Amino acid sequence: MLLRHRQFHTRAAVISMADGGHGGSFGELVAFRQGFYDCLTRRGDVLFELCEAVLCADGPVRSMVGLSLVGEHRRGHGALYDAVNHGRVEIACLRTALAGVRLPRAADGRLVLAVDVSPWLRPDGATCPDRSFCHTYGRGRNEHQMIPGWPYSIIAALETGRSSWTAPLDAQRLGPGVDILAVTASQIRDLVGRLIDAGQWRENDPDMLFVLDAGYDGPRLAYLLSDLPIQILVRLRSDRVFRRPAPEYLHPPEGGRPARHGGEFVFKDPASWGTEDIATHTDTRRYGAATVVAWNRLHPRLQRRSAWADWVGPMPILEGTVIRLTVEQLPSGGVNKPVWLWWSGTDTTIGDVDRCWRMFLRRFDIEHTFRMWKQTLGWTRPQVRDPDSADRWTWLILTAYTQLRLSRALAADLRLPWEKPVAPHRLTPARVRRGFRHIRAKTGSPASAPKPSRPGPGRPPGVKNRHHATRYDVGLVLVTGQTYTRPAHHQKGTKPRRTAQTPARG
Structure with missing residues (x-):
């Protein structure tokens, strides 16, 4: 893994020198695509072309199986599902590659990173394990709903000025019953270590600023x-x-602590x-x-x-x-x-x-990233069952968005007739995606050509599926691992219990 990381940065430096002094955007994009392909150790060709289809599809991604009809995906739909369900992505290697890419900085040169949780809602996925209730906002004002799904903790670097771009660096699924703050602290600690190893922060640099809601x-x-x-x-x-x-x-004379x-x-x-x-x-x-x-x-x-609760000594x-x-x-x-x-x-x-x-x-720019992932790139569209498959698809979407960010200086404004023209440095992620097919033709693809094969016979006609999937219940799980039960005075149809006003505390 360390050897791949060194090869990734060496390749980026060589291509950037041959880029003609254009800031290394084209060379950095080519190097990142090759480094991303090296992180795919099983079903790598299919996974890489699946990410290509997400970037080159016409319009928003409506379904994962529809990506098999995109020209950049040269395999069939069976190979597509097999890659998502049984492929392998070296996430540790991919995290290291993301930490080495150029990141936006504030005016004083510091890194500003936002941390937030975005859910992949699966309310009808009764056969999906490790679901937990995710906090969502309803359509009305002050309407909050708890819907089963997979929450993901995302960390992204922020830009200055009005922009809808961020630089996502890490994604981690939160399992049911975990201490979210402890997981977030571990996630931030690992990310800071990778940024320091990649040279993004050096001694005497301003401290990194993490912004949370x-x-x-x-x-x-x-x-x-x-x-x-x-x-x-x-x-x-x-x-x-x-x-x-x-x-x-x-x-005082009377003593006291x-x-x-x-x-x-x-x-x-x-x-x-x-x-x-x-x-x-x-x-x-x-x-x-x-x-x-x-x-x-x-x-x-x-x-x-x-x-x-378990703290020993003075607070x-x-x-x-x-x-x-x-x-x-x-x-x-x-x-x-x-x-x-x-x-x-x-x-x-x-x-x-x-x-x-x-x-x-x-910090609210990260909401634009979540909307781009879900509404345009189709992050939450696949109806996958296995949480590991959801993790692979999440990292494909994160990598696809990173390629769009590296292509900002290379994309042309392919605007629709009713859209206003914008400056090249003000292109949104959706507009950059429209021209990525032309950029991809210049960068090349490390994936090998598909081999001709025949589809499997499948289940014989008239034979029912006798291996039913296990169904999992979703309950409110506390940090201690115990199931949450609503108090009696919170049950529907009961009057609220009156309590004395408690004194103010810190």
Whole structure:
């Protein structure tokens, strides 16, 4: 595997030198395609041509079997399904190749990466194992649904400015009953190690910034990854309560131990905020006036429960910076609410605060990537049964999108008659895909030609299938592995239980 990785970068350097000084885009694309083919160790020709069909198909991918009719896929539909179900993709080698590709960076040269979960919904897949309930949004406002499927944790590098492009670097399926934060921490740790080995980060470079939405415990994630050159930026709920630093211990005459926490900082109570440490006002073209205020060295008061239930000794103090962002208007015309952010850095400057809220708004670019995968590339279209097959197909889609990103400087604007022309550097992934067939003709294909063969006899006519697939139940599984049961006062038809108001806590 290490030898393949070295061959991949050597091939990229040789072709880039022969590219005529065009930034290495064509050479990098050819090298990545060859490196991707080397990662396919079983049914490699079929898997490679299947990825080619995804990129060269006319219009959105509606079904996986329909890709066998695309000209770039020279095999039959039987070979297509056999490759997805029984092929082999060296994911470790492919992850290493993705870490070595050129990545977008912020203005100060740092890598900004977004982490989010996107589900592959399989509500009717009763024979699919390892399904768990995935959180989805309904059609109405504030309508949330839990639908069975396979959730995938995706990490992608973000660009600056208004763009629908990202650079996906890793995808990992989340099994039922796992600690999502622990899996995310391990995923980030492995990715950072690969980026450092590939030379994407060196000593004295700015720390990498990982941006996450609400649902992740930012302070705990920053504590688990405190030994890495990274920073964590996460959105917080508006009902949180943080604590200020403990006051100085003055040795009172009556004795007593020193306090570990200062006064409360209640997000919903402006009277508890006090004087902000940093305040900025920025005029934006999309959101109008953006007002940002920040308070330094705030921390949550941890409790011995959930992930901290087995903690031995005093609870750690996880200090960071709390940022409150308010904008004048929203493009969608929705309810304008303030956004609360927590950044793992301290001793914050105006430049740090400005970078944090701008990069958090760029985090939503990963939603464009998910929509491109699902609506155009057909990520969730196949009705596969085996989770391993879903993983292979997911990595094919991720690799196909990476090839589109490497082809941005080579693609022409093949716009439809009713579409407006755009600059070459502003082409969207869908428009780049329209011209990928012409780019592919110049890069060549490492896949070998198919050998003539005859289809198998299949099941004899009139014989029923006596090997029925096993059916799997989907239940709410907790981190402990136990099945979740709804409390009695949450059951339908019962009155809600009244409880006394609990005191505010961090």
